[in-house]
Amino acid sequence: MAKQTIPVQKNDIIEVEFQDMTHDGSGVAKVNGYTLFVPYGLPGEKAKVKVLKTKKAYGYGKLLQLTSESEFRTEPSCPIYNQCGGCQLQHLTYEGQLNYKQKQVQDALARIGGLEHVHVHPVIGMEPPWRYRNKAQVPVGEEEAGLIAGFYQKSSHRIINMEACLIQEESNDQVVNIVKRIANDLGISAYDEQEHRGVLRHIIAKYGKQTKEIMVVLITKTKDLPHKKQLIERITKEIPNVKSIVHNVNPKRTNVIFGDETSTIWGEPYIYDYIGDIKFAISARSFYQVNPVQTKVLYDKALEYAALTGKETVIDAYCGIGTISLFLAKQAHKVYGVEIVGEAIADAKRNARLNHIENAEFAVGQAEKVIPWWHKQGIQAAVIVVDPPRKGCDEVLLKTIIAMNPERIVYVSCNPATLARDLRILEDGGFETKEVQPVDMFPHTTHVECVALMSRVEK
Ligand code: SAH
Numbered sequence: 001m002a003k004q005t006i007p008v009q010k011n012d013i014i015e016v017e018f019q020d021m022t023h024d025g026s027g028v029a030k031v032n033g034y035t036l037f038v039p040y041g042l043p044g045e046k047a048k049v050k051v052l053k054t055k056k057a058y059g060y061g062k063l064l065q066l067t068s069e070s071e072f073r074t075e076p077s078c079p080i081y082n083q084c085g086g087c088q089l090q091h092l093t094y095e096g097q098l099n100y101k102q103k104q105v106q107d108a109l110a111r112i113g114g115l116e117h118v119h120v121h122p123v124i125g126m127e128p129p130w131r132y133r134n135k136a137q138v139p140v141g142e143e144e145a146g147l148i149a150g151f152y153q154k155s156s157h158r159i160i161n162m163e164a165c166l167i168q169e170e171s172n173d174q175v176v177n178i179v180k181r182i183a184n185d186l187g188i189s190a191y192d193e194q195e196h197r198g199v200l201r202h203i204i205a206k207y208g209k210q211t212k213e214i215m216v217v218l219i220t221k222t223k224d225l226p227h228k229k230q231l232i233e234r235i236t237k238e239i240p241n242v243k244s245i246v247h248n249v250n251p252k253r254t255n256v257i258f259g260d261e262t263s264t265i266w267g268e269p270y271i272y273d274y275i276g277d278i279k280f281a282i283s284a285r286s287f288y289q290v291n292p293v294q295t296k297v298l299y300d301k302a303l304e305y306a307a308l309t310g311k312e313t314v315i316d317a318y319c320g321i322g323t324i325s326l327f328l329a330k331q332a333h334k335v336y337g338v339e340i341v342g343e344a345i346a347d348a349k350r351n352a353r354l355n356h357i358e359n360a361e362f363a364v365g366q367a368e369k370v371i372p373w374w375h376k377q378g379i380q381a382a383v384i385v386v387d388p389p390r391k392g393c394d395e396v397l398l399k400t401i402i403a404m405n406p407e408r409i410v411y412v413s414c415n416p417a418t419l420a421r422d423l424r425i426l427e428d429g430g431f432e433t434k435e436v437q438p439v440d441m442f443p444h445t446t447h448v449e450c451v452a453l454m455s456r457v458e459k
Contacts, residue, residue: 007034026041035059047066074091102123102438121436123440136176138150138151140202167445171205175216210292211271248263275323280351286343287321291441305453314332315371316338317393318367318386321351338364339367385410386410398425427454
């Protein structure tokens with residue numbers, strides 16, 4: 001067989017046309033059949049690019065100059081978009097982003113699951129698609145002029161100061177800026193990653209969208225939080241809605257943000273928020289969806305697909321702090337939730353009590369172990385909901401679901417590729433994918449969230 005030659009070389013400057021976009025938002029161009037990935041290139045655009053790296057099957061390039069522009073190209077709203085890396089799609093109009101996400105799902109279903117016939121609805125977007133994140137986690141550094149806090153420069157560990165992040169709740173920006181100023185005034189030093197010395201590592205701000213309650217978390221390398229008293233006095237004075245100030249100690253040389261020691265130094269250990277009419281307690285460490293507005297849209301869709309009448313037993317696999325379970329419980333006879341993280345299950349139980357929900361039961365463990373055990377105990381579920389992490393469902397779990405033979409499966413997914421793989425397995429096991437609804441939970445990033453409805457094929 002003739003050896004395939006690579007038609008471009010490193011440092012070549014060539015003109016290309018982009019045909020597609022990858023799941024991480026890069027433009028895809030073909031040069032005599034050879035694939036070149038170029039960040040910021042949009043489908044339909046032509047551009048001069050410089051080849052940066054070539055491998056056997058594909059290479060990477062850098063966009064030098066556009067020679068023809070897509071109608072979906074727009075000026076990024078954020079002045080630090082190119083440095084930050086937190087957003088990947090600000091150069092694409094919001095309409096363009098929603099089209100891109102729908103196509104990502106359609107392509108994955110067809111390519112990986114052989115499910116080209118499945119109807120993928122247009123993505124439900126957010127209006128306006130800005131200022132949605134309820135949690136800010138910012139590293140602290142130091143420059144000559146004093147403390148800085150912001151983000152790590154793309155593919156580096158250099159901290160760049162930031163005053164505003166356009167996908168962050170405005171309140172969180174203000175809280176971080178105020179805490180940064182107070183810590184600076186009090187002469188608290190920033191942690192230096194290189195030297196592994198200094199004090200303040202991260203400032204975290206959490207915000208309850210419905211309650212407007214604020215939590216401040218300070219993470220230090222040192223066990224001691226210097227000037228604690230003045231710090232608390234000034235934070236509570238300058239941030240009127242603060243309900244909780246938490247101190248966490250992380251003495252390790254690590255990229256992991258939290259250490260093991262957490263204490264509430266002022267106020268409550270929790271703030272509260274609502275999704276729909278369900279109240280959630282949010283602690284410093286507990287997982288909570290970062291876009292509460294779109295979370296409601298997603299869960300309403302999951303609930304609609306579950307089509308409950310009040311008589312059903314429902315299983316919620318990968319239930320986290322029980323968000324979906326509690327939504328379901330109001331319309332079901334009984335809900336069983338399972339989750340691998342023990343603290344999340346403790347939160348789920350607390351949240352059930354907080355809402356006087358008595359028909360939800362939670363278990364700690366691997367879904368692929370606990371659910372087969374429930375099956376053996378004779379639990380029969382009319383509806384099974386799954387919301388796995390990016391790697392999708394465990395195969396044993398999928399086999400168990402097939403054996404349990406529920407009427408409907410509602411699959412909530414943050415990764416179209418594993419969704420497609422798992423839907424294929426369930427289809428082969430006797431279920432049919434009815435429809436898929438993507439919801440934009442993370443505007444301006446490449447993340448795509450979906451909910452899929454499957455029904456048992458009656459024989
Ligand atoms: N449904 C929840 C969280 C979904 S995120 C919500 O909407 O808030 C996925 C969850 O799966 C995480 O909480 C993670 O801890 C959990 N998880 C990961 N692997 C698991 C496994 N094998 N069994 C059970 N839960 C698992």
